[in-house]
Amino acid sequence: MHSVINDIVNSTEKRILQIDNGDTLKRDPEKRDIVNAIRTKRSLNKVAVISEVKPASPGKKLRDISPEDAKEIASEMERAGAIAISVLTEPEFFHGSLDNLKAVRSNVSIPVLRKDFIVDKIQFEETQSDLILLIAGILGTKLEEMVQLAISKGFEPLVEVHNKEELEEALKTKARVIGINNRDLSTLEIDLDTTLELVPRIKEFDNENGTEHIIISESGMHTTDDIRKVIEAGADAVLVGTSIIKSGKIYTKTKELVDALDE
C-alpha cells in the first residue's frame, strides 16, 4: 500500500474513535436503487455516470466545496443526467465532509454514494447514503463481514477492487455492485486497462453462477474516448470526479460524458 493510503487509514482509525456509539443517525428508510437506475440508462444507450463531489485529491486541491456548494454541484450533475452522486467524505486528504453528504442526499432524488475509507462498522452509523464504498484492498479478511453488515443496515455495498486477487474476494461476497478502480492504491498510478483486464472474469463468474453483477469503472477518465473504452469493455457505469470538478462546467462536462456514446 502507498504511504499516503497508510496515512489515510491511520488518520481514519483515529477519527472513528470520536464517533459516539449512542449517537446513531436517523437514516431515511427509503433506499434509492442504483442497479435499476444503471440498467434503465444503459437501455437508452446513454452512459451511466456516477458523478463525484470531490474537493481534493491527496496533495492536490480541486475546489473548496461547502455543503451549500455541494448541493448546487450535485443538482447540476443530476440535471445533466448523472445516475448517482458520489460524495467524498474523508476530511484530511480529500477535504470532504459528512455535512456535504447529508446536504447532497437531501437535495437530489438519485442514489448517493459515500466515498470514504471505511475500516469499521461504526462508520455505518454516521452515514446518510444509499451506497457505501468498501475497499477490498483495505478491508482484507474483514471484507465479507463488512459487506453483510452493510446490507443488513440497508446500504448497497460498492466493493472496490484493483487486481485479480481482490476481485476473487469480492466475488465471494453478496455484493451486487463491483467497482474496478483504475487507480492502483499502491502506486497511485492510473491505467484504464485495469477495467479491460478484470471485466472478463466478472462476466465469466456471472455466466457460471447465474449472477448479474453491476460493474463500475472508477477513476482516471477525462474524455469521451476514455468513457467509450471502458463501456465497450463491458463496464455498466463509470465513476468520475476530477475531470468534472476541474472543468469548472459541472453541467456541461457531466452531460458530455453521459452522451459519450452519441458521437
Ligand SMILES: O=C(O)c1ccccc1NCC(=O)[C@H](O)[C@H](O)COP(=O)(O)O
Ligand atoms: O483521487 C485520488 O488521487 C486518490 C488517491 C488515493 C486514494 C483514493 C483516491 N481517490 C478516491 C476516488 O475513489 C476517486 O475520487 C474516484 O474514483 C474518482 O476518480 P477521479 O475521476 O480520477 O478523480
